[in-house]
Amino acid sequence: xxxxxxxxxxxxxxxxxxxxxxxxxxxxxxxxxxxxxxxxxxxxxxxxxxxxxxxxxxxxxxxxxxxxxxxxxxxxxxxxxxxxxxxxxxxxxxxxxxxxxxxxxxxxxxxxxxxxxxxxxxxxxxxxxxxxxxxxxxxxxxxxxxxxxxxxxxxxxxxxxxxxxxxxxxxxxxxxxxxxxxxxxxxxxxxxxxxxxxxxxxxxxxxxx
Ligand code: 0O2
Numbered sequence: 001x002x003x004x005x006x007x008x009x010x011x012x013x014x015x016x017x018x019x020x021x022x023x024x025x026x027x028x029x030x031x032x033x034x035x036x037x038x039x040x041x042x043x044x045x046x047x048x049x050x051x052x053x054x055x056x057x058x059x060x061x062x063x064x065x066x067x068x069x070x071x072x073x074x075x076x077x078x079x080x081x082x083x084x085x086x087x088x089x090x091x092x093x094x095x096x097x098x099x100x101x102x103x104x105x106x107x108x109x110x111x112x113x114x115x116x117x118x119x120x121x122x123x124x125x126x127x128x129x130x131x132x133x134x135x136x137x138x139x140x141x142x143x144x145x146x147x148x149x150x151x152x153x154x155x156x157x158x159x160x161x162x163x164x165x166x167x168x169x170x171x172x173x174x175x176x177x178x179x180x181x182x183x184x185x186x187x188x189x190x191x192x193x194x195x196x197x198x199x200x201x202x203x204x205x206x207x208x209x
Contacts, residue, residue: 001061003047009125010072013134014042016125017074024090029200034193036083038143042074065135069101069120072136077146080189081106081182084117084140091138097123100135106145112168113175114149116141144178144185 021040028035045053050068053059059067078084084106092099101120109115119138124131141149152171155163163171185192 007044007071009127009132009134010044012125013072013123013136014044014074017123017136017138018042020096021074021076030204034196036078036086038077038079040074040076045071045073069135070137072134073139074136075139075141078140078142079192080186081142082186082189084142087140088117088119091119097121109175112152113172114152115145115175115179116149142182144181148175148178
């Protein structure tokens with residue numbers, strides 16, 4: 001398998017999606033509106049992780065392209081839970097890619113305590129031999145969900161997927177605390193957003209001076 005050639009369109013998809021999502025964020029800022037997007041990251045899954053996932057899920061090499069759906073992955077991090085659904089709506093109405101599946105791990109959290117909204121998309125990318133449709137995953141989550149998931153991911157790595165029971169229990173508590181934080185912040189969302197609108201307005205006024 002020539003991995004470099006195989007992954008090239010995935011690299012392009014991640015870069016294009018990052019530009020587009022960051023563009024949305026900038027547009028909200030120009031219009032002095034609260035941006036539902038706090039930040040955007042993206043990565044192409046490293047080859048050993050692709051192979052590990054394929055092995056774990058019994059996916060043969062010729063089905064990797066179709067069945068390992070997060071080879072191209074971008075993450076949109078928001079301030080509030082409502083922002084997640086606003087982004088979902090905006091992404092669903094776009095014409096430059098097709099949403100093929102959604103997984104709402106916010107309404108139905110995973111056993112680990114993981115919460116996030118996943119969107120599997122089919123993204124047409126132009127290659128030198130024509131258009132190629134690439135499957136990519138967009139994860140949309142709040143800052144609090146991201147904090148939890150990043151820490152849990154590190155612990156999974158440290159313990160090679162076998163997090164000790166007492167640490168797992170703490171993580172579950174932490175996941176609930178993070179969710180509570182999101183709920184509490186949602187209650188003062190209007191005040192926070194108003195403050196941010198004033199901040200952006202002043203920032204752009206000073207820039208134009
Ligand atoms: P990485 O290192 O982020 O690439 P599954 O069979 O449930 O593991 P599936 O069916 O491919 O995964 O899809 P799913 O559930 O949408 O999960 C894909 C990605 O979501 C994971 O990729 C993680 O990024 C994230 N994720 C899902 N569950 C958890 C969780 O319990 N904790 C954390 N921290 N992240 C999670 P990878 O390949 O696992 O990891």
